[in-house]
Amino acid sequence: MNPRIAALTIGNELLDGDIADSNTQRMALIISRQGFLLNQRISVGDDPRAIGEALLYLGNLNDVVIVSGGLGPTRDDLTAEAAAQAFQLPLKKNQEALEVVRRFFKKLGREMTPRQEKQAMVPDDATILKNDRGSAPGFFLRHQNCLFAFMPGVPQEMEFMLQHSVLPLLNENFPEAVPWHQKTFKLLGLPESNAESILDSLNLSDLFQIGICVKFPFVNIRLSLRDRKGPELLAQAGTKIRARFAEQLVAEDDETLVGNVTELLIRSGQTLSLAESCTGGWIAKMLTDIPGSSAFLERGAVTYSNRAKINWLQVSEDIFNGPGAVSEECALAMVRGIRKASGSDLALAVTGIAGPDGGTPQKPVGTVFIALADARKEKVFPFLFPGDREKVRFRSACTALNLLRCHFLKYP
Amino acid sequence: MNPRIAALTIGNELLDGDIADSNTQRMALIISRQGFLLNQRISVGDDPRAIGEALLYLGNLNDVVIVSGGLGPTRDDLTAEAAAQAFQLPLKKNQEALEVVRRFFKKLGREMTPRQEKQAMVPDDATILKNDRGSAPGFFLRHQNCLFAFMPGVPQEMEFMLQHSVLPLLNENFPEAVPWHQKTFKLLGLPESNAESILDSLNLSDLFQIGICVKFPFVNIRLSLRDRKGPELLAQAGTKIRARFAEQLVAEDDETLVGNVTELLIRSGQTLSLAESCTGGWIAKMLTDIPGSSAFLERGAVTYSNRAKINWLQVSEDIFNGPGAVSEECALAMVRGIRKASGSDLALAVTGIAGPDGGTPQKPVGTVFIALADARKEKVFPFLFPGDREKVRFRSACTALNLLRCHFLKYP
Numbered sequence: 047m048n049p050r051i052a053a054l055t056i057g058n059e060l061l062d063g064d065i066a067d068s069n070t071q072r073m074a075l076i077i078s079r080q081g082f083l084l085n086q087r088i089s090v091g092d093d094p095r096a097i098g099e100a101l102l103y104l105g106n107l108n109d110v111v112i113v114s115g116g117l118g119p120t121r122d123d124l125t126a127e128a129a130a131q132a133f134q135l136p137l138k139k140n141q142e143a144l145e146v147v148r149r150f151f152k153k154l155g156r157e158m159t160p161r162q163e164k165q166a167m168v169p170d171d172a173t174i175l176k177n178d179r180g181s182a183p184g185f186f187l188r189h190q191n192c193l194f195a196f197m198p199g200v201p202q203e204m205e206f207m208l209q210h211s212v213l214p215l216l217n218e219n220f221p222e223a224v225p226w227h228q229k230t231f232k233l234l235g236l237p238e239s240n241a242e243s244i245l246d247s248l249n250l251s252d253l254f255q256i257g258i259c260v261k262f263p264f265v266n267i268r269l270s271l272r273d274r275k276g277p278e279l280l281a282q283a284g285t286k287i288r289a290r291f292a293e294q295l296v297a298e299d300d301e302t303l304v305g306n307v308t309e310l311l312i313r314s315g316q317t318l319s320l321a322e323s324c325t326g327g328w329i330a331k332m333l334t335d336i337p338g339s340s341a342f343l344e345r346g347a348v349t350y351s352n353r354a355k356i357n358w359l360q361v362s363e364d365i366f367n368g369p370g371a372v373s374e375e376c377a378l379a380m381v382r383g384i385r386k387a388s389g390s391d392l393a394l395a396v397t398g399i400a401g402p403d404g405g406t407p408q409k410p411v412g413t414v415f416i417a418l419a420d421a422r423k424e425k426v427f428p429f430l431f432p433g434d435r436e437k438v439r440f441r442s443a444c445t446a447l448n449l450l451r452c453h454f455l456k457y458p
Numbered sequence: 459m460n461p462r463i464a465a466l467t468i469g470n471e472l473l474d475g476d477i478a479d480s481n482t483q484r485m486a487l488i489i490s491r492q493g494f495l496l497n498q499r500i501s502v503g504d505d506p507r508a509i510g511e512a513l514l515y516l517g518n519l520n521d522v523v524i525v526s527g528g529l530g531p532t533r534d535d536l537t538a539e540a541a542a543q544a545f546q547l548p549l550k551k552n553q554e555a556l557e558v559v560r561r562f563f564k565k566l567g568r569e570m571t572p573r574q575e576k577q578a579m580v581p582d583d584a585t586i587l588k589n590d591r592g593s594a595p596g597f598f599l600r601h602q603n604c605l606f607a608f609m610p611g612v613p614q615e616m617e618f619m620l621q622h623s624v625l626p627l628l629n630e631n632f633p634e635a636v637p638w639h640q641k642t643f644k645l646l647g648l649p650e651s652n653a654e655s656i657l658d659s660l661n662l663s664d665l666f667q668i669g670i671c672v673k674f675p676f677v678n679i680r681l682s683l684r685d686r687k688g689p690e691l692l693a694q695a696g697t698k699i700r701a702r703f704a705e706q707l708v709a710e711d712d713e714t715l716v717g718n719v720t721e722l723l724i725r726s727g728q729t730l731s732l733a734e735s736c737t738g739g740w741i742a743k744m745l746t747d748i749p750g751s752s753a754f755l756e757r758g759a760v761t762y763s764n765r766a767k768i769n770w771l772q773v774s775e776d777i778f779n780g781p782g783a784v785s786e787e788c789a790l791a792m793v794r795g796i797r798k799a800s801g802s803d804l805a806l807a808v809t810g811i812a813g814p815d816g817g818t819p820q821k822p823v824g825t826v827f828i829a830l831a832d833a834r835k836e837k838v839f840p841f842l843f844p845g846d847r848e849k850v851r852f853r854s855a856c857t858a859l860n861l862l863r864c865h866f867l868k869y870p
Contacts, residue, residue, distance in 0.1 A: 063487025075475025326746025327739030334738025348758030
């Protein structure tokens with residue numbers, strides 16, 4: 047039997063339009079990987095009565111209720127108090143919870159204030175869940191036939207606790223759940239509708255639930271099924287999809303395009319330099335997001351002015367007077383210049399018109415040139431990307447990274 | 459009296475981690491502008507029993523329930539059926555609804571199929587809501603003391619119907635609702651708990667509901683109240699908060715830090731260049747996100763290697779052999795070098811240890827030096843930021859931008 051699981055997220059900011067409830071989405075994704083599915087989700091504000099009502103309502107209908115938010119030190123953190131009241135349990139200072147808070151502050155080298163101590167007040171009989179990422183301990187308890195797990199609302203703390211404390215609890219309590227299997231394939235550079243018709247032609251198993259959705263700039267294909275033969279069927283489908291979409295398939299499951307490119311770079315032992323105009327540093331930012339990028343990233347230039355292109359990349363003035371700063375010629379000169387200046391093995395350069403201004407009939411907004419160079423040759427790729435400034439920029443950055451990925455496919 | 463309003467969104471995709479429930483956020487935002495506030499939100503899957511249970515539960519606790527999703531033509535669109543069952547009303551083909559569907563297909567120049575006709579099946583006595591953006595009509599009905607409004611789940615259709623049909627319905631039924639006013643202050647550079655205690659000392663009106671929440675790296679203070687004197691009280695509070703938090707208050711309401719810095723730069727007519735080491739291009743990326751950045755951004759250097767620092771920024775080798783690449787000396791040399799190379803009026807440089815590796819007892823992960831230069835002088839600011847690589851990097855980038863903002867406060 048698969049347990050009925052509900053999520054309850056708490057916070058006024060979830061109700062007044064300030065933020066979307068991304069915590070529930072993350073929860074759903076994380077538990078789904080272990081075969082568990084959310085059955086229902088509720089959000090209420092920082093109001094003890096509303097929290098209590100929601101806890102009792104969800105407890106009646108579900109086997110598990112996963113709660114996040116309202117465990118912090120401030121006055122509007124009222125979840126523990128509301129739970130104690132709803133379950134008619136006394137609210138007590140828990141020594142183990144106090145230890146969690148104290149350890150956190152010790153690690154920071156700061157004193158724990160009385161206000162922070164509030165976080166150790168939990169309903170009697172609750173079992174404490176550790177928090178390695180923040181000060182608020184979580185807890186779980188059983189009320190009637192339902193298991194309630196309470197976690198902080200800070201996303202990283204919630205995710206950590208869910209992975210390390212709540213998922214093991216689910217697996218322990220529901221060992222007989224039939225696993226839910228799924229696999230995601232992330233494509234770049236073809237429209238959603240094309241992905242769908244190509245996929246149709248691959249004749250995948252009828253057992254799959256197939257979801258296609260745009261996670262800009264990627265088109266994600268998700269295959270899911272609840273079946274004991276799931277891993278085998280997914281592996282077969284994976285082989286077909288990889289063969290058909292080699293250049294477009296930039297990542298699978300938890301992988302990211304930039305993570306995969308980083309791995310290829312590190313494995314190759316080659317260095318990279320960047321010359322970015324319209325992407326304005328976004329490629330450098332993405333690569334340096336990942337630890338270890340210092341192993342291959344020699345340098346990056348954000349050459350917004352022509353002067354910088356001349357000065358640092360030796361782009362000739364003739365190019366600005368002729369084909370212009372957004373041209374194949376300029377992209378090639380930039381990639382050559384940055385590779386020479388840095389002495390790196392590989393180089394990428396991007397120049398384009400991100401908009402909203404600067405477009406012309408000949409070169410409308412979305413015109414982008416990406417150049418790639420290694421010791422053998424320099425190559426430039428022209429694009430016309432749809433969308434607004436952010437979309438043009440982000441698609442340019444991702445496309446540049448994918449060109450590098452395809453380069454490694456060709457010259458492993 | 460202000461009505462208690464709940465949102466119910468329907469769809470399996472809201473529960474399996476595939477997408478966040480952005481419809482509820484949009485709903486909340488749109489109704490809040492008219493003074494209405496969501497009290498609670500629920501999402502359930504495409505399951506008639508779960509839909510029915512949620513409708514009755516919410517109907518009991520609220521004056522209004524706004525529903526979206528499950529009104530389309532496909533088999534998993536089950537909302538109208540579930541509502542009829544829950545309210546014990548017959549499900550009937552509604553002539554007015556049929557007209558809405560028929561008109562939509564006529565406008566498209568297509569025939570209405572029998573499957574599309576299903577969208578005209580609504581609970582008896584429901585009043586039809588027009589849909590100018592799609593084929594699914596909405597409807598509303600009263601059950602016991604609660605008003606239920608049903609809308610399609612497609613965001614544009616939902617928003618249109620909410621604006622043009624549901625909001626007028628709310629205004630008509632609750633003419634005496636007292637408007638809800640709110641204002642957000644975004645702080646950088648002090649912990650949440652400090653913000654709270656400083657705020658306590660400002661003696662703001664007791665009428666405010668005060669929310670403090672971390673939107674990393676910012677701490678947002680939100681003052682809300684339901685009072686006809688709201689705008690006046692918010693203006694008074696704003697004056698106090700601005701005076702107290704001058705350096706930390708980076709933006710208000712819809713403003714962003716980077717947007718405000720951009721505006722200050724453009725207004726000043728001064729140019730800027732960047733030398734980024736640990737932030738790896740993030741500052742350049744943030745500034746170039748905003749159209750018009752080419753007016754002031756001369757160039758940016760992502761100098762990950764020492765060689766790049768020597769070559770482009772004229773950092774002396776003695777610095778690497780002495781105090782090291784992460785030091786006040788290096789930050790100063792970098793800012794001087796980039797300002798000289800670019801000829802810009804202002805320059806920012808950042809060097810630090812973002813982690814997870816590279817920390818030492820003397821310079822742990824999170825050690826960051828930010829330098830700012832103009833024609834008058836160069837100044838360096840040392841920091842020790844907590845958190846992981848992403849946090850250290852993002853906080854560094856934002857702090858650098860805020861130093862620039864404070865520079866403009868001092869030298870307007």
